[in-house]
Amino acid sequence: MDKTQVVIIGGGATGAGILWDLTLRGVNAVLLEKADLANGATGRCHGLLHSGGRYAVKDPEAANECIRENTILRRIARPCIEETGGLFVQLPQDDASFVTQWVHGCSKAGIPTECLSREEALALEPNLPDDIVRAYTCPDAHVDPFQLVIANVEASVARGAACITYAEVTAIRRDNGMVTGVEYRNCLTGERHSITCELVINASGGWAQQIASLAGVDVPVRCDRGALLIMNQRLVNRVVNRCRKPGDADILVPAGPVCILGTSSVTVPSPENLVVPPEEVKALLKLGAELIPALGEARVLRVFTGARPLYAPKSTSGAGGREISRGFALLDHEQTDRVAGFISIVGGKLTTYRLMAQVTADLVCKKLGLKAECSTDRVPLRCYPDDAAFREALTILPLAVAEKAHRRMGNRLADLVAAIERDPGLAEVVCECELVTRGEIEYVLKDFPIPAQTVADIGRRTRMGFGTCQGTFCGYRAMLAGYRHGKWSAEQAVARLKAYLEERWKGQQWIPQGKQAEQLNLSHELLSVAFNVENEGAGGRHAA
Amino acid sequence: MLHKGFDVLVIGEGLAGVLASAAAARQGARVALVSKGPGSFMLADDCIDFAALAPGALDSEDGFKREIQFFLDTAAAAGCEYRGGPGETISVPTILGGFRDVTLAPVYFGGCDPRQLKAVAVVGFPSILDFDANFVAERLSGMARNEASGPTYTAHQLEIAGLSEPPRLEIQFAARFDRDANFRAAVLAALASVAKSMDLLMVPGVLGLNTGTAELRDMWRQVGCPICEIATLPPSVLGIRLFRRFRQYLSRMGVEEFTGFAVAKVWFRDEHHCAIEVETPGRALQLEAAALVLATGAFSHLIDTSTSANVPSNVFVCGGALNISEPRNENAIALVTGIRAGIRAAKLGAGPCGKMTGDWTNVSTAPTAMPLAR
Numbered sequence: 006m007d008k009t010q011v012v013i014i015g016g017g018a019t020g021a022g023i024l025w026d027l028t029l030r031g032v033n034a035v036l037l038e039k040a041d042l043a044n045g046a047t048g049r050c051h052g053l054l055h056s057g058g059r060y061a062v063k064d065p066e067a068a069n070e071c072i073r074e075n076t077i078l079r080r081i082a083r084p085c086i087e088e089t090g091g092l093f094v095q096l097p098q099d100d101a102s103f104v105t106q107w108v109h110g111c112s113k114a115g116i117p118t119e120c121l122s123r124e125e126a127l128a129l130e131p132n133l134p135d136d137i138v139r140a141y142t143c144p145d146a147h148v149d150p151f152q153l154v155i156a157n158v159e160a161s162v163a164r165g166a167a168c169i170t171y172a173e174v175t176a177i178r179r180d181n182g183m184v185t186g187v188e189y190r191n192c193l194t195g196e197r198h199s200i201t202c203e204l205v206i207n208a209s210g211g212w213a214q215q216i217a218s219l220a221g222v223d224v225p226v227r228c229d230r231g232a233l234l235i236m237n238q239r240l241v242n243r244v245v246n247r248c249r250k251p252g253d254a255d256i257l258v259p260a261g262p263v264c265i266l267g268t269s270s271v272t273v274p275s276p277e278n279l280v281v282p283p284e285e286v287k288a289l290l291k292l293g294a295e296l297i298p299a300l301g302e303a304r305v306l307r308v309f310t311g312a313r314p315l316y317a318p319k320s321t322s323g324a325g326g327r328e329i330s331r332g333f334a335l336l337d338h339e340q341t342d343r344v345a346g347f348i349s350i351v352g353g354k355l356t357t358y359r360l361m362a363q364v365t366a367d368l369v370c371k372k373l374g375l376k377a378e379c380s381t382d383r384v385p386l387r388c389y390p391d392d393a394a395f396r397e398a399l400t401i402l403p404l405a406v407a408e409k410a411h412r413r414m415g416n417r418l419a420d421l422v423a424a425i426e427r428d429p430g431l432a433e434v435v436c437e438c439e440l441v442t443r444g445e446i447e448y449v450l451k452d453f454p455i456p457a458q459t460v461a462d463i464g465r466r467t468r469m470g471f472g473t474c475q476g477t478f479c480g481y482r483a484m485l486a487g488y489r490h491g492k493w494s495a496e497q498a499v500a501r502l503k504a505y506l507e508e509r510w511k512g513q514q515w516i517p518q519g520k521q522a523e524q525l526n527l528s529h530e531l532l533s534v535a536f537n538v539e540n541e542g543a544g545g546r547h548a549a
Numbered sequence: 550m551l552h553k554g555f556d557v558l559v560i561g562e563g564l565a566g567v568l569a570s571a572a573a574a575r576q577g578a579r580v581a582l583v584s585k586g587p588g589s590f591m592l593a594d595d596c597i598d599f600a601a602l603a604p605g606a607l608d609s610e611d612g613f614k615r616e617i618q619f620f621l622d623t624a625a626a627a628g629c630e631y632r633g634g635p636g637e638t639i640s641v642p643t644i645l646g647g648f649r650d651v652t653l654a655p656v657y658f659g660g661c662d663p664r665q666l667k668a669v670a671v672v673g674f675p676s677i678l679d680f681d682a683n684f685v686a687e688r689l690s691g692m693a694r695n696e697a698s699g700p701t702y703t704a705h706q707l708e709i710a711g712l713s714e715p716p717r718l719e720i721q722f723a724a725r726f727d728r729d730a731n732f733r734a735a736v737l738a739a740l741a742s743v744a745k746s747m748d749l750l751m752v753p754g755v756l757g758l759n760t761g762t763a764e765l766r767d768m769w770r771q772v773g774c775p776i777c778e779i780a781t782l783p784p785s786v787l788g789i790r791l792f793r794r795f796r797q798y799l800s801r802m803g804v805e806e807f808t809g810f811a812v813a814k815v816w817f818r819d820e821h822h823c824a825i826e827v828e829t830p831g832r833a834l835q836l837e838a839a840a841l842v843l844a845t846g847a848f849s850h851l852i853d854t855s856t857s858a859n860v861p862s863n864v865f866v867c868g869g870a871l872n873i874s875e876p877r878n879e880n881a882i883a884l885v886t887g888i889r890a891g892i893r894a895a896k897l898g899a900g901p902c903g904k905m906t907g908d909w910t911n912v913s914t915a916p917t918a919m920p921l922a923r
Contacts, residue, residue, distance in 0.1 A: 430678065430717075433678070433717070443678075478679075478782050481644075481679070481782065482678070482679060485678070485679070485681050485684060488681065488683075488684050489681065494687070495646060495683075495684045495685075495687035495688045495691065496687075496688065496691055498684070499645055499646075499647075499688065502645070523847060523848045524848075526847070527589055527847075527848060529876075530589065530593075530876065530879070531589065531592055531593055531783040532783075533876060533877070534593040534594055534596075534649070534780070534783075535593070535594070535643065535644060535780060535781075535782055535783060535785075536643060536644070536645050536647075537643045537645065537647055537648075537649040538645065538647075539876075540649070540650075540877075
């Protein structure tokens with residue numbers, strides 16, 4: 006049986022942040038995730054690094070937290086962030102008194118803004134409507150949530166921490182009201198394992214209630230589903246927000262070659278098996294087109310959805326999703342439920358994940374009797390390699406490919422360059438939308454600290470399949486790479502490709518109509534012919 | 550403005566448009582075929598599955614025997630023999646090492662059922678990364694084990710002798726196979742080295758962009774056993790090959806092609822006259838005919854075909870444009886309705902028309918609906 010000091014449950018931003026914080030403070034920790042990293046709300050959001058502007062009127066405290074964390078993350082997680090900047094746009098129909106409150110709120114929270122005239126704003130973002138009143142700048146940015154989580158875990162593992170994916174916690178062991186360890190199951194192989202520890206941290210987001218019940222504790226979490234639409238191009242180069250009371254479809258975030266419109270707010274019973282009704286997609290597009298008229302004609306590439314895990318103690322149970330605080334709660338169950346060694350961290354948002362990790366780690370250290378300061382606000386998560394490695398990469402890869410690999414791989418870029426020099430075939434671009442080489446795919450399958458176990462895992466580590474085509478042939482190529490490395494048998498490889506295609510097609514079936522639906526239909530048909538995955542399972546007519 | 554007159558205009562060059570053109574031309578009609586480019590049939594594996602066609606989806610007295618025979622004859626005349634027929638099942642292997650059951654398959658697939666054989670070699674070329682012989686052989690062997698029958702599959706990687714820069718893409722490989730006699734000989738020699746004591750070779754579909762049945766049989770003789778080419782990722786060489794073969798055939802039949810241009814306008818004067826304007830980059834081109842076949846597929850909406858009122862009787866809609874296709878049956882629907890539309894259009898075109906009428910610009914009455922050529 007394995008032994009550690011702290012077990013963290015949940016591989017989202019919060020869990021990954023806690024792993025990194027504890028590792029820097031010299032605490033031994035193991036992270037368990039039942040699927041892949043960033044599988045829950047973390048990987049199913051806008052990827053908006055809030056400046057705090059969205060909360061400036063209603064929740065000054067959250068706004069202040071956001072701007073502080075925003076400033077820190079832009080420093081320590083630079084390769085995971087695109088500093089797009091943001092605009093808050095006032096339309097003629099928007100309440101002018103809200104705008105006044107907003108400007109005041111920003112200045113109180115310490116969010117730097119600058120007022121732009123209609124002409125100035127249109128010069129920056131020509132896709133805004135011609136009749137806007139004015140716009141305000143703010144330091145909103147796009148953060149790649151997958152890269153952010155992976156960077157945290159990668160850095161932790163490099164310093165001796167452990168992270169196990171596809172490990173579903175099945176029991177939390179207790180002895181005399183004290184937590185003593187956890188039992189978990191490998192979801193891919195079915196094998197069972199256990200770990201002895203002094204503390205268990207429940208950072209499982211939408212699953213927090215479920216995990217807490219394993220320790221006999223109730224943690225009230227409300228799952229609030231939001232739908233997001235990936236549009237087929239960058240219609241804006243800055244994050245564009247509507248300057249009014251937060252509502253549906255009022256944020257558009259540029260993300261790599263695409264942009265993401267969202268979101269909605271619907272209470273759901275569970276974070277799994279989420280469904281987006283077609284009316285909701287249409288409603289989001291209609292609202293979005295008020296802010297950026299070109300959205301009315303742009304293609305929706307894919308619809309995805311995740312559930313915000315909101316902390317909902319009994320006193321707020323009557324409130325709607327947007328009324329519950331987006332703030333977070335740290336629950337010491339020794340105090341509240343007499344279960345020693347069990348801590349839950351719930352609620353919060355991506356932008357403040359580091360702060361959530363910091364307060365959690367503070368409590369952990371207090372409980373372990375350690376005096377160690379938090380340093381996650383100073384130590385960079387991922388280092389850029391020296392110029393020599395990048396210059397070398399430029400001699401064998403096109404500029405755009407080298408730059409993307411540079412951001413994603415950090416100082417491991419030199420390994421990729423060396424591998425391509427040994428085998429030039431690895432320079433082939435497998436995902437043409439996000440410019441992912443075969444070499445990078447083989448790297449995350451083989452040498453990566455938290456190796457990819459499925460085809461979708463490869464996407465989360467490299468952005469393969471995340472671009473404008475949303476995964477057409479790259480999944481097949483990645484599957485073959487996994488097979489050739491002896492990672493999967495032929496049968497396992499096909500099962501993984503099937504799962505990958507089903508997941509891709511699920512997100513595409515919600516696309517209401519139009520050219521994009523026809524286009525997807527064509528690619529679906531062609532792949533059905535080439536792979537025949539939907540009909541071969543039954544053995545076809547031949548076996549019958 | 551340049552004017553040209555025909556009996557039948559066909560818009561769209563997928564399976565339905567190609568067969569409509571062939572059928573009309575065989576009836577003696579003067580045919581013009583206008584398209585932006587090849588349809589989706591030409592991107593895939595050339596197979597047609599009638600089993601996925603729900604009973605009653607299309608009228609038929611004889612189970613489509615006549616249309617299927619017409620297709621088999623046309624394909625053979627184009628130099629690409631097909632196997633199969635109504636009620637038959639052919640299993641073609643896929644790049645995932647499974648089988649896909651279809652009704653009609655080109656002879657590129659080896660003309661036999663691999664599962665009835667004893668020894669099958671799965672052959673890959675190291676430079677073609679999107680086909681993995683070990684992977685395909687492992688899956689096929691697993692299936693044979695589960696079914697407790699079928700051949701022994703063995704995997705082979707063939708280096709082509711004396712090749713400094715091997716083609717990495719299937720289409721490059723096939724083009725070089727056509728162009729470079731030494732390369733072709735080296736590939737066939739390498740295949741022959743594996744073929745001894747084998748009943749069938751399975752290879753990725755890369756053996757030439759122009760290969761027809763006759764060339765294929767020559768290769769089988771040279772190598773020493775039949776070869777089954779597996780369709781690779783779209784656009785597959787097999788699809789391109791068939792497309793080229795059909796185009797050459799249509800050209801021999803006197804069909805005039807206007808490829809690479811969209812149709813800008815459609816006019817109807819009466820039940821025996823229609824015209825289209827083609828978006829050419831240079832001088833505008835107007836084509837006239839008695840009848841129009843609309844074979845524009847599911848992805849182009851030249852004319853609203855959703856209602857059937859007030860419809861010119863000289864327009865025949867077929868294939869994907871009918872909007873009745875379902876997954877897996879689109880090729881069968883294109884085959885049947887394309888041939889029928891071509892024959893009907895030719896009959897109408899043989900009537901008292903075909904006379905050039907000159908300027909159409911004042912007769913713009915685009916209809917809102919079309920009759921369905923079921």
